[in-house]
Amino acid sequence: MSILSTIEVNEICKHLRESAPKSIQEVSGGSIHQAFKINFESRNIFVKINRTKKLFLAFEKYCLNNLKKYANKEYLIIPNVIDYFKLKNAEILIMEWIDMTKNDQTNLGKGLAEIHKISQGSNLGRFGYEIDGFIGKSNQIKGWEINWADCFINLRLEPQLRMLQENILNLDLKNKLKSKIYKHLLKHDPKISLVHGDLWAGNIGVHKSYKGVLFDPACWWADSEVDLAMTRLFGGFNYEFYDEYNRIIPKKEGLEERILIYNFYHILNHANIFGGSYFTEVKNYTKRIMNL
Numbered sequence: 001m002s003i004l005s006t007i008e009v010n011e012i013c014k015h016l017r018e019s020a021p022k023s024i025q026e027v028s029g030g031s032i033h034q035a036f037k038i039n040f041e042s043r044n045i046f047v048k049i050n051r052t053k054k055l056f057l058a059f060e061k062y063c064l065n066n067l068k069k070y071a072n073k074e075y076l077i078i079p080n081v082i083d084y085f086k087l088k089n090a091e092i093l094i095m096e097w098i099d100m101t102k103n104d105q106t107n108l109g110k111g112l113a114e115i116h117k118i119s120q121g122s123n124l125g126r127f128g129y130e131i132d133g134f135i136g137k138s139n140q141i142k143g144w145e146i147n148w149a150d151c152f153i154n155l156r157l158e159p160q161l162r163m164l165q166e167n168i169l170n171l172d173l174k175n176k177l178k179s180k181i182y183k184h185l186l187k188h189d190p191k192i193s194l195v196h197g198d199l200w201a202g203n204i205g206v207h208k209s210y211k212g213v214l215f216d217p218a219c220w221w222a223d224s225e226v227d228l229a230m231t232r233l234f235g236g237f238n239y240e241f242y243d244e245y246n247r248i249i250p251k252k253e254g255l256e257e258r259i260l261i262y263n264f265y266h267i268l269n270h271a272n273i274f275g276g277s278y279f280t281e282v283k284n285y286t287k288r289i290m291n292l
Contacts, residue, residue: 076111100205108212109244116224119194127151149185160268190223201236229262
């Protein structure tokens with residue numbers, strides 16, 4: 001595990017117009033990047049560094065700034081992006097340091113619902129996203145579709161299904177699966193919302209002020225239920241999160257079936273990245289979806 005080099009530290013100080021830091025502490029949690037808390041005399045900052053050829057952090061910066069446009073500051077904190085720059089072999093994202101100490105998710109639920117509701121007023125008229133991005137280590141392609149079923153199939157499921165090993169799902173079954181999902185989603189008419197896109201428990205927190213915190217997004221314009229679906233995939237969200245969310249955006253008929261469909265995207269992505277038991281999960285999801 002490499003640490004910040006002298007050149008990287010000097011560049012960070014240069015961009016922030018700061019003298020040498022008091023301390024640098026590595027922060028655990030990420031599998032793609034390294035992260036650090038850097039303490040200066042007057043402030044603490046959070047630094048992420050990516051040493052791959054993909055511009056993961058440029059996408060993250062774009063998404064954070066996009067979410068911030070629609071966030072209600074009364075309930076939610078989206079980290080401020082202080083700076084972003086590229087070096088020869090790395091990209092560096094500098095953000096404010098946020099202390100997270102409380103577990104009450106009341107304002108987190110309110111804050112997410114407010115992002116979804118406020119962004120619905122943008123009247124885009126189409127689903128998708130304007131730039132290429134990532135979901136984990138996988139590409140998440142840009143593009144637009146007027147129809148929600150077309151967007152979910154063409155821009156999200158299809159790229160993942162193409163990557164999946166043929167011995168896990170053959171072409172005939174993939175086509176039947178897409179047809180089943182398409183017909184099911186045609187019955188649903190969601191409003192176009194900006195979603196976090198990677199909303200699992202590792203990408204949320206609660207500030208000491210009890211405001212919710214969202215970070216590490218993989219945004220796109222979608223059905224708001226895709227965020228709710230992912231909160232159910234690995235757990236970690238409390239009853240008050242869902243109660244407060246649903247006070248602002250009530251549940252719609254057929255939610256449980258759509259949760260299964262929307263989380264299939266993430267199961268496919270995990271199978272393509274990690275393999276192993278996720279291949280079994282892909283088959284299990286396929287059976288359940290085909291039986292809807």
